[in-house]
Amino acid sequence: MLGHVIERVAQALLVMLVMSMLVFTGVYAIGNPIDVLIGPDVSQQMRLDTIRAYGLDRPLWEQYVTFLTRILQGDFGRSFVFGLPVLDLILSRLPATLELTLMAVCGAALIGVPAGIYAGYRPDGVLAKVIMAVSILGFSVPTFWIGLVLIMTFAVELQWLPAGGRGETATLLGVQWSFLTANGLSHLLLPALNLAFFKLALLTRLARAGTREVMLTDTVKFARAAGLSEWTVLRRHVLRLIAIPIVTVFGLEFASTLAFAVVTETIFSWPGIGKLIIDSIQSLDRPVMVAYLMLVAFVFITINFLVDLTYLALDPRLRKARA
């Protein structure tokens, strides 16, 4: 087990290193940040000085080595635009996206998985057909459109919920969170619903497909023959047997939403990292882009690792194979 963890950490470090190279050269290839840093009306001398000050006159490999050395010391540089340390900037925006994503993904799982299990358990029922119809909508209607409809309905027409912003926040562990206040929660609801819609559809269909398959197996028949109630069969047997694909998709969706919630964040003016990265791309804010993409890689690696650990907890056969 420990050997497995060490192996995974080594793999993760390698991926991060490769990622840092790709990101650095990729970002280096677009635009000239010097135009962002200084106005067009400065003297040629000042321009050259600035270029030298940022090390932009050095060869690419040398810039990369400097960049890597700094990162290893925990220094991601300063944002060209905000003049703040990049890490502080990202970390100040991350909680907003984190709570939005968590609420969306967890809400989707808590509603989608039971709905899918039900639809798989009673595939011919009316409710099952309604669930499946809604899930098709969730797949096919674009996120931004649903977001606009949600705002039109609940914020403009009914005026039940606010249309944007984070609302009041409260402090927990030195970080501002919206979900801790009633007002913040009301601001969180619509964007989370918007983000959750696609995931809800995905998890519903996954749970339904798994359930339909598992219900036909001898495991379920044997459990019924032993007199287990249908509820126990679904909760104890079926849920465990369909869990692995659901956890996989849950992890991937969580990571990708955390990284790319930008459409929803824009529509609902949610001050998260999705908006930050779009702004930084527009203004060619290189340090922010690089740090952000590294962070995304890190998030994916971490979540995949956690998903793998969950597999081991869910399926004892994997434990043995890896021991």
Place this chain on the structure above:
Amino acid sequence: MTAPLLEVTDLATHFHTRAGVVKAVDGVSFSLRKGEVMGLVGESGSGKSVTGFSLLGLIDPPGRIASGSVRLGGQELVGMPGAHLRKLRGKRMAMVFQDPATTLNPVIAIGAQMRMALEAHGVTGTEQTRERSVQVLTRVGIPDAARRLEAYPHEFSGGMRQRVAIAIALLHNPELLIADEPTTALDVSIQAQILAEMKSLVAELGMALIWISHDLATVSSLADRIAVMYAGRIVEAGPTAAVLRNPRHHYTQGLLDSLPARAEPGHDLVQIPGTTPSLLSLPPGCAFAPRCPRADAACGVMPELLTEGARQHRCWHPLGLEVAA
């Protein structure tokens, strides 16, 4: 003579498929006394497993019990509300399946699976469920049972896994156990062990056993009586020795002839010509007629199940009883 434990009368289980109505079980009747072992024999698709599931009320749509009666200890099970039936399943009647690799849940420790089966019938509490599980596992021959409760199905061999499945079926000392080919997926030597174990369990617990199998050899060593099924009907039934020694139905004779043990060394195994008919398009008369060496015009009409003493057969030209023409 005491009243039978199980009385099945004219049981019919039909599956309403798009292609038509499949009469998987069509008018099956038999009864079983306490402590009696009945072998239910037939080829794949003869309806023997569906009969077993029908007794437990475990027929899923599109199938349903179309008619007939199943009485357990005098209580009618057909038409009983699902919740009542569930209380009987696992408690008074239990079932073991063919492949233990698929019946046990691969991701739940066997102790937890046994506990679920115990809790389903009101036995709760860690101590109590543990104690009972260890007791039953030990009884079916799992060594070091207390330690094995934490183990998962894949950590057992095939034979041991089937013993665990049997233990789960026996947790509540059922009066009736239905075993659906429980040794088919196992090695021959393990088969013999399980058979011996079943024999002693039946004797010790006094439960009635329905042993479903396509294999006359295993059935003959275990069953008091044999019922042979073909295309959803019982075609012959009677005491094991009598049926095996002097079969009345040509299908039973065919099954016996095709046993490998009866083949002449160096010769091909004897086969019954043809295949099991599709249950969607059964001939109006005897379903075995197209494959029967003795079939004639009379077989175009369905023969009744005739009783002679302890035996029954459904044939116009029963073997060993043929009138000299």
